[in-house]
Amino acid sequence: MARVLAERHLASGHTAWVAMSEITDGDMAISDLKAREKSIQEVSQSLVEHNAGLAIPSSQHWSFLTQVHGFENIEVKENESVLGLEGDALFTTQEKKVLTIQVADCVPLALTSDCGAIAVIHAGWKGLLNGVIENASEALQKKFPGDQSAVIGPHIGPCCYEYGRKDLDSFIEIFGASVAGVTDASADSLDLMAIVRVVLKERGIELSYRDDSCTSCDSKFWSYRSSGTQKRQSLVAWVEKN
Numbered sequence: 001m002a003r004v005l006a007e008r009h010l011a012s013g014h015t016a017w018v019a020m021s022e023i024t025d026g027d028m029a030i031s032d033l034k035a036r037e038k039s040i041q042e043v044s045q046s047l048v049e050h051n052a053g054l055a056i057p058s059s060q061h062w063s064f065l066t067q068v069h070g071f072e073n074i075e076v077k078e079n080e081s082v083l084g085l086e087g088d089a090l091f092t093t094q095e096k097k098v099l100t101i102q103v104a105d106c107v108p109l110a111l112t113s114d115c116g117a118i119a120v121i122h123a124g125w126k127g128l129l130n131g132v133i134e135n136a137s138e139a140l141q142k143k144f145p146g147d148q149s150a151v152i153g154p155h156i157g158p159c160c161y162e163y164g165r166k167d168l169d170s171f172i173e174i175f176g177a178s179v180a181g182v183t184d185a186s187a188d189s190l191d192l193m194a195i196v197r198v199v200l201k202e203r204g205i206e207l208s209y210r211d212d213s214c215t216s217c218d219s220k221f222w223s224y225r226s227s228g229t230q231k232r233q234s235l236v237a238w239v240e241k242n
């Protein structure tokens, strides 16, 4: 069932909502728009059912990207929705615009800004190397200055993300020793969340909430690493004026 990860009351007088879908809410991958529309309805319904009184913006206000593990971010402006443009982060100050990121192992992340803006970010290993979080945070800060804080959704854990030693070493060189993990089978692994923590700390972004459910261990989520699936759960976020 879809659930609210965080409800943040911002200095601007807005409330930011960050929620996460699960397998039972349907596939949020964008390949089939009709199926996606149905999934949006299911995620909305699931959220309302489990969070009494929550008002979800209607499906025509949902934006999504064709994610390419890059670093481009796209602003959702007034009277607009983004439907499948290439990029890996969305941001907006517009109320009731639902920003979504699709994942099946990568880290889904929302940034809230005290000025009432939000961003959502798709952060896999490639995006993290490309500076996808820094880039989105900077874009948000430039247009809408204010303190930022991060909400992190379920992602693959070091328990399941086996990594070759050589590749792992190149991450350690960039982000430090904390990114080295160990799988349940005692093999080397990459700790994506540790990289995210390093990046947030460098940018001075508070980590306000994180869900460390492992998408590979936990059967509530799709995992590309465990099954090669093309299906995706979604992190969804929006702001509204109180």
Ligand SMILES: [Zn+2]
Pocket (backbone or CB within 6 Å): 156, 157, 158, 159, 160, 214, 215, 216, 217, 218
């Ligand atoms: Zn795991």
